[in-house]
Amino acid sequence: DGGITQSPKYLFRKEGQNVTLSCEQNLNHDAMYWYRQDPGQGLRLIYYSQIVNDFQKGDIAEGYSVSREKKESFPLTVTSAQKNPTAFYLCASTKVGRSVGTGELFFGEGSRLTVL
Amino acid sequence: GNSVTQMEGPVTLSEEAFLTINCTYTATGYPSLFWYVQYPGEGLQLLLKATKADDKGSNKGFEATYRKETTSFHLEKGSVQVSDSAVYFCALSEAGNNDMRFGAGTRLTVKP
Numbered sequence: 001d002g003g004i005t006q007s008p009k010y011l012f013r014k015e016g017q018n019v020t021l022s023c024e025q026n027l028n029h030d031a032m033y034w035y036r037q038d039p040g041q042g043l044r045l046i047y048y049s050q051i052v053n054d055f056q057k058g059d060i061a062e063g064y065s066v067s068r069e070k071k072e073s074f075p076l077t078v079t080s081a082q083k084n085p086t087a088f089y090l091c092a093s094t095k096v097g098r099s100v101g102t103g104e105l106f107f108g109e110g111s112r113l114t115v116l
Numbered sequence: 117g118n119s120v121t122q123m124e125g126p127v128t129l130s131e132e133a134f135l136t137i138n139c140t141y142t143a144t145g146y147p148s149l150f151w152y153v154q155y156p157g158e159g160l161q162l163l164l165k166a167t168k169a170d171d172k173g174s175n176k177g178f179e180a181t182y183r184k185e186t187t188s189f190h191l192e193k194g195s196v197q198v199s200d201s202a203v204y205f206c207a208l209s210e211a212g213n214n215d216m217r218f219g220a221g222t223r224l225t226v227k228p
Contacts, residue, residue: 004159035218040220042219042220042221043160045215048215058215090160104150104165105162106162107161108159109157109158109159110158110159
């Protein structure tokens with residue numbers, strides 16, 4: 001079945017370490033997104049990518065980095081520069097096009113990162 | 117910029133009670149509006165959507181009507197079930213923007 005797969009589901013990190021969260025989709029979607037979810041704050045956009053080899057910063061990109069070398073994959077690296085990385089991270093994707101530019105987002109099941 | 121404001125929770129209801137979760141938005145153009153639901157430990161799932169004014173989105177007994185005059189998209193259900201316990205997010209997206217703005221989420225707990 002088509003969908004979005006995030007891994008790992010749970011991740012623990014020591015302060016000062018970089019970690020990479022994986023996001024893979026087989027929906028043939030063009031656009032992919034990373035959101036951060038904190039209690040009571042809803043979802044905040046970290047980065048998004050509309051095509052391969054191109055991505056844009058969202059509202060809270062500082063301390064994060066991404067790459068989009070393949071259409072199916074959009075990994076997120078949480079660097080040591082991120083001051084408060086403990087959160088639930090959600091990856092999403094959607095088709096891009098004039099008629100579906102406002103199409104719904106499809107979400108993965110999320111990755112919970114805890115900094116020890 | 118575009119934004120979404122939804123009522124704060126948590127909301128606790130008894131089974132078969134009527135549910136309303138308020139959502140209002142601010143947008144420069146003509147956005148599409150969405151309600152997403154998040155069950156514990158999972159990602160978000162689309163619950164319903166409306167793409168233009170006066171459209172009504174509906175799914176699983178939930179409804180929301182796109183009201184341009186009041187810039188609102190309130191979620192309603194006539195009779196909630198325990199299985200409806202989740203966090204509900206209102207969201208908007210505009211054509212050409214390819215970004216979706218979410219409200220803070222409203223946690224609903226339904227007790228038997």
